[in-house]
Amino acid sequence: MKDSYTKKWITDNSIEIVEEYEDGVLTLRSLHYQLVSRGMTNDVQHYKRVVKAMIDARWDEKISFEKFSDLDREMDGMTKYEETNLQDAITEAKEAMTAWMSYYNKNRWENQQVYLEVFIEKKALQGVFSRVCRKFDVALGACKGYPSLTFLHETAQRFKRAVSNGKSPVIIYFGDYDPSGEDIPRSIVENLSRFGVEVELKRVALMEHQVIAWKLPPAPAKLTDSRTAAWEGLGQVELDAVKPEKLIQMCENEIKELFDDELYSDLIAQENEEKTEYKIELQKYVNTLKEE
Numbered sequence: 110m111k112d113s114y115t116k117k118w119i120t121d122n123s124i125e126i127v128e129e130y131e132d133g134v135l136t137l138r139s140l141h142y143q144l145v146s147r148g149m150t151n152d153v154q155h156y157k158r159v160v161k162a163m164i165d166a167r168w169d170e171k172i173s174f175e176k177f178s179d180l181d182r183e184m185d186g187m188t189k190y191e192e193t194n195l196q197d198a199i200t201e202a203k204e205a206m207t208a209w210m211s212y213y214n215k216n217r218w219e220n221q222q223v224y225l226e227v228f229i230e231k232k233a234l235q236g237v238f239s240r241v242c243r244k245f246d247v248a249l250g251a252c253k254g255y256p257s258l259t260f261l262h263e264t265a266q267r268f269k270r271a272v273s274n275g276k277s278p279v280i281i282y283f284g285d286y287d288p289s290g291e292d293i294p295r296s297i298v299e300n301l302s303r304f305g306v307e308v309e310l311k312r313v314a315l316m317e318h319q320v321i322a323w324k325l326p327p328a329p330a331k332l333t334d335s336r337t338a339a340w341e342g343l344g345q346v347e348l349d350a351v352k353p354e355k356l357i358q359m360c361e362n363e364i365k366e367l368f369d370d371e372l373y374s375d376l377i378a379q380e381n382e383e384k385t386e387y388k389i390e391l392q393k394y395v396n397t398l399k400e401e
Contacts, residue, residue, distance in 0.1 A: 114149045119162040122147055124171060132175040133236045134353050137163060140177070142326075142350040151326040178236035206395070213387040215380040217246045220372050223279045224271035226264075227360060228252055230284035230293060230348060237353045238283070238360055245364045252284075255293055258300070265304035278308040281363045283356065286315040286327075287345040288336035313363055314356070315348050325350045 126143050127135060141159045145151045149159075166172045218224065225247050229238055232251035242249040248267075252260065268278040280297065284290040294312045301308050320327065320343060327344030330337045348356070 112150075114144075114155060114158065116158070116162045116165070119144065119149075119159055120166050120171060123159075123163065123166065127172055127176050130176075130353065132173065133178045134240075135176065136178050136233045136236075136349060138233065138347065138349040139237075139353060142347070143352065145326050145350070151328055178233065210388060210391055210395075213380065213384045215376050215383075217373070217376075220376050221369055222275075222277060222372075223367050224268065224274075224276035225279050225281065225364065225367055226250060226267075227281045227364075228256075228283070228297070230254065230290060234283075234348060234356070237356050241357050241360045241364070245361070245368070247364060252293065252297070254289065255296055261297070261300045262304060265301055265306045268301070268306045268308060272306070278306065279367060280308055280310045281360065281367075282310055282312045283314050283348055283360070284312070285345065285347050286317065286320050286325075286342065287330050287347075288334050288340040288342070290315065290348075291340075291342070292336060311363065313359055314351065315346055317343060319351075320346050323351070 122144055123140060126140060137160055138156075140163070141149075141156045142151070144159060145155075149155050163172065163177070167174050167176075227238060227242055227247055227249045229235065229249070229251050230253075232253050235249065235251050238249055250256075250260070250264070256264075271278055282294050282297070284293055294310050298308060298310050315325075319325070325346045327346050330340060330342065330345045
């Protein structure tokens with residue numbers, strides 16, 4: 110059946126939407142949800158239209174290839190082949206040494222009472238959350254659904270080290286609104302407890318009251334999910350349905366709520382006192398290199 114959501118409608122509206130974001134923030138799924146907020150139906154067929162239209166729009170140079178994030182298919186590392194230039198290397202080394210002479214920072218969380226990590230259900234949204242997590246020096250982990258035992262074991266080891274240093278572990282969690290999305294936080298806490306770590310998990314999104322308040326379009330919960338039969342929710346809503354700027358703000362607010370600014374002020378005062386000694390000791394070391 111034909112409708113008004115043609116390739117031209119999708120492309121024109123998408124061009125307006127993507128102009129509001131930096132490269133690598135939006136996923137195709139989050140773009141789809143923003144088009145849904147403009148009238149498009151939230152179903153598989155319309156999502157496929159969006160994917161096809163965005164393929165053509167990028168080949169036609171209407172939207173840049175760098176605009177969308179696809180971290181699930183991201184390469185790990187790079188193959189370096191450029192010829193090394195000695196003078197460039199010397200210049201870079203001098204710049205690095207100059208930077209190190211003036212660079213001294215205490216770890217933002219070292220005198221905080223909590224040890225914090227942010228968990229998200231989908232790796233595809235890592236580009237949205239990575240900016241705010243880097244800003245506040247907080248670890249970010251993508252569970253990719255129910256996290257594997259390997260992921261949880263490594264998490265437990267980090268938390269145990271934090272506890273041994275007097276910290277209370279806290280996880281800020283963002284996931285879908287659906288049967289599994291509601292159950293994953295329970296599973297994380299339960300399995301970490303089996304590893305010997307008690308952790309506080311704050312599920313920030315996506316919640317039923319948010320779905321209602323923000324008028325997010327639900328789809329039928331997946332029948333393939335064994336938890337669907339006993340679930341009494343409104344329907345499935347993916348975290349991607351929330352605008353990236355809202356997710357970023359929510360994450361920042363939660364981090365700030367857990368961060369003690371008074372303790373941080375004490376840390377900065379200590380940092381400023383230690384900077385002088387840091388520079389003096391580095392200068393002494395550089396002088397010994399000259400003598401050699």
